[in-house]
Amino acid sequence: MSSLPHVLITNDDGVQSPGLLALKQALEPMAQVTVFAPDHNWSAAGHSKTMHKPLRVHQVALADGTPAFTTNGAPSDCVGLALLGIVPQRPHLVISGINRGSNLGHDVTYSGTVAAAMEAVVSGIPAIAVSLDERRWGDFAACQQAVVRLARLVLDCGLPPNVLLNVNGPAVPSDQVRGLLVTRLGQRVYRDVLIERHDPKGQPYYWIGGEPPTGVPEDGTDIGAVANGYISVTPLTMDLTDYAFLPRLRDRLLGDAP
């Protein structure tokens, strides 16, 4: 038995992603790492729980020979399956990533990377989601350093109930990253467009396509931080209650005819 803390890692891009390998290698000196990741890429998977079909679990090896569990389920299923007993030892921390592409602003409600972290938080285990701007894909050093620092902090101090950390690396070379900034979620600008095509029988079908989202690079936000070359760290809560609006809604309903 190792006396190192036990960290479960997963991702959204699939078990063979170099981002997962980079995460594993960063954590290796400080933790006993278990890898459990989807056997294929899940993009914009959201927070799902696969209850309508059977899940397979296989053992594979990462590119460096590290043994890994893999499943046909979603990123959050990897965490669910691990905690339900596929992985004997309960992890002290779950980390999801390094995702290819940012998860900023409203992206966090779609993101399979964040969803896997949420699944851990639902079970009372602290969690971190890590993503890197697609334009710096492969240059993992700054994200690796950040995740080790944050993992140590979380293992030492914990996180409040219902909270996870959402980490995003900027589109600058690792040696030019300016540090960590703690941020709030910013405003994404989605640029989805509907693309209509016709099948050989002339029937229409549609793709949701368009350019990647941009965002408003406001100071204090995740979008502002990465735009300025910082790694953004946003504490996210899974208590979605809008406490500011709640009393106003109550007043409105009381003042309303029944």
Next chain:
Amino acid sequence: MSSLPHVLITNDDGVQSPGLLALKQALEPMAQVTVFAPDHNWSAAGHSKTMHKPLRVHQVALADGTPAFTTNGAPSDCVGLALLGIVPQRPHLVISGINRGSNLGHDVTYSGTVAAAMEAVVSGIPAIAVSLDERRWGDFAACQQAVVRLARLVLDCGLPPNVLLNVNGPAVPSDQVRGLLVTRLGQRVYRDVLIERHDPKGQPYYWIGGEPPTGVPEDGTDIGAVANGYISVTPLTMDLTDYAFLPRLRDRLLGDAP
């Protein structure tokens, strides 16, 4: 052109669900209703955006003859496709439901019903998600009344940016429902278990099964409200930033060795 407000409705259970029909019939006197729902049931779908496969759109009819759009995409895709142009007129309000089964506490992060409402909010359209305890399935009257009252309120007063209303009907007959309560999210208790089976070749596969979740029926929460026979109305924000923890995290990182 109708001068009534335009309400887009969708759901998670599929276009043929009696809950969708009940929602449509409740809104009919007060709104021009467009129906756009998945062609099959999506359970625990989460907030997804289907970008990896083409989406079909067909026109079908509900049991009362109402024309409806349907797609092979997820609940949130119905809203996305509608707003990207499949439905010519932009809705004033999006309502998702009536879902078969509650969406309480952490359920909201898994729920396709809530995800569809989130997709509307991302596009700046106010939204309501409505669910009914499975034990009263078919007895829609109290939920219908509540949704009409809340739809009027939202159409008259709007909702703050990033906010949606999550509505849950209790497991009591409609004529015994005690009214509406504005609540915060409560604490769900999940009872998932891992079920291992073996295929004809002796290889294992797994189901995530177990009893439905229970919850802590604390006063002031959604779970407490429905346990006491009220319809719960929870304002949810899509700004998941934990503003209370943010400054503490900043202090900890500053005090930490880099």
